[in-house]
Amino acid sequence: MKVAIISLTEKGLKLSNKIKNYLDNDSTIIKTDIFYKDVKKNFKIAFFEYDMIIAIMASGIVIRSIAKLIDSKLKDPGILNLDENGEFVISLLSGHIGGANKFSKKIAGLLDTQEVITTSTDVNQKIAIDYLSNLFYLKILNPKSILYFNKAILNGEMIELFFNRNNKLDYIIDFIEKNTLETYLIKYDDKLSKNEILAKVNNHEIIIKERDLVVGIGCRKGKNHNEILKGLKIAINDLNLPIERINYIATGEMKKNEKGIIDISYNLNIPLKIVDIEKLKLFKSKDCSISKFVKSNFGINGVSEQSALIVAGFDSKLIYKKKAFDGVTIAIAISKN
Secondary structure (H helix, E strand, O other), X not given: OEEEEEEOOHHHHHHHHHHHHHHOOOOOOOEEEEEEOOHHHHXXXXXXXXXXXXXXXXXXXXXXXXXXXXXXXXXXXXXXXEOOXXXXXXXXXXXXXXXXXXXXXXXXXXXXXXEEOOXXXXXXXXXXXXXXXXXXXXXXOOHHHHHHHHHHHHOOOOEEEEEOOOOOOHHHHHHHHHHOOOOEEEEEOOOOOOOEEEEEEOOEEEEXXXXXXXXXXXXXXXXXXXXXXXXXHHHHHHOOOOHHHOOEEEEEHHHOOOHHHHHHHHHHOXXXXXXXXXXXHHOOOOOOOOOHHHHHHHOOOOOHHHHHHHHHOOOOEEEEEEEEOOOEEEEEEEOOO
């Protein structure tokens, strides 16, 4: 997630820096930039370049600034609105798909203050269909029906979720059985693809599909399965995801014979993708960090972040920036579709 913090007053700027200091140490936050004053101009920049905006100012100023920028809940960034004292964290825009509701809880926790969420499903302790999708980095293929489904959930109607019996989505079924059996009813339809869910209520349908989640791994020579697995588990837990959510493991060509990485792929039954070194040399992304060691030894900027993004495909994005675990580096990317 890329986060922009916009403030208007000196007190707001001080709070901006405090929040940034927290987020800079969070591997699920790819970058955090601070914008000060010139609010309308900075909103225009942040709205299209960042996944989440934290606006520290009066709500009226925020609303007037974003009114002409708002397009769709499927595209708009999440927006949080904070007072300059940091007493309240309001989820203002894109609470579910944009992740503002979830992120407001994170920021409120960091500041030891109160989040304010007004989404009907959340305040009634219901898990909305788009929230469920966002939680596991899934994609809703026909999003126009989201509103109908969420209204049905609020009215206490059961949503039928159909899975292929040989599906790879047991982690979703486990979550539903533990948390949402009063809302969702599990059924099976073997005509579906293994990575698809069909949701039905009355005469309405939604197709939900996994996006590819790719873990990029780099490591020092000789790192074994257990050492790599330790770092992998920490990273995936930081994203509040089960290890079963991973679709691919990726690494660079120079690591193709590394036994620890091969063993991880085999033991977890997750396909291993080897990225050609020439692709790594040509790949450029402003979101990727540069390793001087890797650059000097292999002529590339890095392994884990770059491999994850290449395998995840065009327009993919990092959701977990490179983190080192005693000679093992882990990064995680998600595909666009």
